[in-house]
Amino acid sequence: xxxxxxxxxxxxxxxxxxxxxxxxxxxxxxxxxxxxxxxxxxxxxxxxxxxxxxxxxxxxxxxxxxxxxxxxxxxxxxxxxxxxxxxxxxxxxxxxxxxxxxxxxxxxxxxxxxxxxxxxxxxxxxxxxxxxxxxxxxxxxxxxxxxxxxxxxxxxxxxxxxxxxxxxxxxxxxxxxxxxxxxxxxxxxxxxxxxx
Numbered sequence: 001x002x003x004x005x006x007x008x009x010x011x012x013x014x015x016x017x018x019x020x021x022x023x024x025x026x027x028x029x030x031x032x033x034x035x036x037x038x039x040x041x042x043x044x045x046x047x048x049x050x051x052x053x054x055x056x057x058x059x060x061x062x063x064x065x066x067x068x069x070x071x072x073x074x075x076x077x078x079x080x081x082x083x084x085x086x087x088x089x090x091x092x093x094x095x096x097x098x099x100x101x102x103x104x105x106x107x108x109x110x111x112x113x114x115x116x117x118x119x120x121x122x123x124x125x126x127x128x129x130x131x132x133x134x135x136x137x138x139x140x141x142x143x144x145x146x147x148x149x150x151x152x153x154x155x156x157x158x159x160x161x162x163x164x165x166x167x168x169x170x171x172x173x174x175x176x177x178x179x180x181x182x183x184x185x186x187x188x189x190x191x192x193x194x195x196x
Contacts, residue, residue: 043193056100
């Protein structure tokens with residue numbers, strides 16, 4: 001598939017899955033959030049991780065609020081992605097007292113920032129997904145921020161572990177992939193956690 005074909009295919013799939021995700025009833029969304037966070041909390045990847053990158057949910061994404069609360073109680077450090085300019089992203093510490101503000105994309109991120117944490121010091125990165133397939137290919141919002149940030153990762157066993165977070169209905173048979181797209185180490189949904 002050519003690059004323009006991949007781009008068009010991704011755009012159509014992104015529209016379809018985002019609409020489906022946004023139309024999920026509030027009760028079903030809450031049940032998914034709770035079940036998914038429970039799977040993560042009991043996973044060895046979470047338990048072995050000290051520095052964890054999370055995100056603030058938007059546009060029908062799975063909320064990680066329950067997980068964030070439990071992680072802080074367990075003494076883990078949390079980090080949020082911050083968009084800097086049109087192409088760059090960094091991860092900054094997120095505590096209970098960190099004030100948040102909306103960035104240019106409408107996503108909450110720390111308003112007050114210290115030094116960013118280098119990606120090699122993250123243990124687990126939880127990435128919101130629009131779609132995924134059984135081989136670890138992911139469909140994001142289209143900005144390429146996570147792909148660019150983690151382009152340096154070599155072998156798939158290396159940390160940080162990249163885990164997608166999604167509803168199970170967001171899985172498709174095949175997600176089109178460009179040469180710069182990063183694959184996931186695993187994905188977690190309300191039905192469980194799967195390593196690729």
